[in-house]
Amino acid sequence: MRTDLTTIAAGVLLLAGIGAAAAQDVVIQPQDETVIQEYVKKQPLASVKIPGVELNVGTALPDTVELHEIPNVKYRYVVVDNHTVVVDPGTRKIVKIIQ
Template identity: 85%
Template sequence: MRMHLTSAAAGLLLLAGVGAAAAQDVVIQPEQETVIKEYVHKQPLASVKLPGVELNVGTALPDTVELHEVPNVKYRYVVVDNQTVVVDPGTRKIVKIIQ
């Protein structure tokens, strides 16, 4: 019985750790955010529609969405439903929604 409880506790701790790691937000440094906002303002894009896709941090955008480069910044951006979103090009996940 003790072994089962220990295994269950270890499993719960492992799952809690995985959940905590998944919940961590990507932090965009303030100077990077300023560069992105200024670039987006100077290089406006037409908004694309993505029916059925919720725009939230962590949402992955489909491969059909063209991501646009911001010079000297690792992230890309696109305008979806009139909202500018900053995307990690490796995962295609939204890391920031610019207001």
């Protein structure tokens, strides 16, 4: 019986981990991606440097980094090391790197 409970617990933890990983994947809708790309081309920003931060999807940007609005899209953007970075304003995590 103890082995059965251990196996069940391991399975639940595995499934919970898979669910958490899937929740981290952000899919930007094609229409939003088009709006984002067109907007950032029309509204270029000066590039900033963020020492110690690697530009990867899922990386959270510090509160000191100013995020800029994109009309009619829930995401914000900033240019870091000459890369346009799309950020979820709620978590400040990078959801897409453009360029």
